[in-house]
Amino acid sequence: xxxxxxxxxxxxxxxxxxxxxxxxxxxxxxxxxxxxxxxxxxxxxxxxxxxxxxxxxxxxxxxxxxxxxxxxxxxxxxxxxxxxxxxxxxxxxxxxxxxxxxxxxxxxxxxxxxxxxxxxxxxxxxxxxxxxxxxx
Numbered sequence: 001x002x003x004x005x006x007x008x009x010x011x012x013x014x015x016x017x018x019x020x021x022x023x024x025x026x027x028x029x030x031x032x033x034x035x036x037x038x039x040x041x042x043x044x045x046x047x048x049x050x051x052x053x054x055x056x057x058x059x060x061x062x063x064x065x066x067x068x069x070x071x072x073x074x075x076x077x078x079x080x081x082x083x084x085x086x087x088x089x090x091x092x093x094x095x096x097x098x099x100x101x102x103x104x105x106x107x108x109x110x111x112x113x114x115x116x117x118x119x120x121x122x123x124x125x126x127x128x129x130x131x132x133x134x135x136x
Contacts, residue, residue: 012053013040015089016081020044024132030073038073039066041081046104048073053083059095066096077104 013029020027020043027043039048050066052058062080070078079096083089096104116122 008053009040009051012083012089013051016049016051016092017041019089023136036072037065037069039069039075039078042073042075046075047077047079048075050078050080051083052080055085057082063095063097 017027017029020041025044027041029040030038030042032038040051041049043049048066048070050062050069052062059080059082062082063078066078066080070076077096077100079094082093082095084091084093115125
């Protein structure tokens with residue numbers, strides 16, 4: 001008989017990956033290595049995601065797990081995505097340490113300032129952003 005919790009977890013991991021892909025991001029479910037868990041989903045070559053479809057919240061333990069997983073996966077960021085009951089996948093909670101979140105935003109800010117430093121690049125970038133927003 002199949003394990004119902006395993007099936008539920010696999011379905012949630014796939015939904016997390018599929019929503020990221022629908023948003024135009026590179027997302028995959030990595031093959032699991034028994035001794036070195038690398039997370040459930042890898043996002044944009046930067047983020048290890050630990051997916052949790054559980055009623056009870058155990059963020060302290062889950063964040064400790066994803067901290068190890070990002071190291072095993074050699075990725076700079078880790079986040080826990082916790083399913084919100086009776087809500088869409090887009091309404092799941094994403095939880096990470098605040099310092100790590102600030103580092104992520106700092107990198108995005110730096111990239112944005114780099115891309116928009118030149119007026120031609122800024123205009124091109126804005127066109128891509130507008131097109132992306134229109135297709136979502």
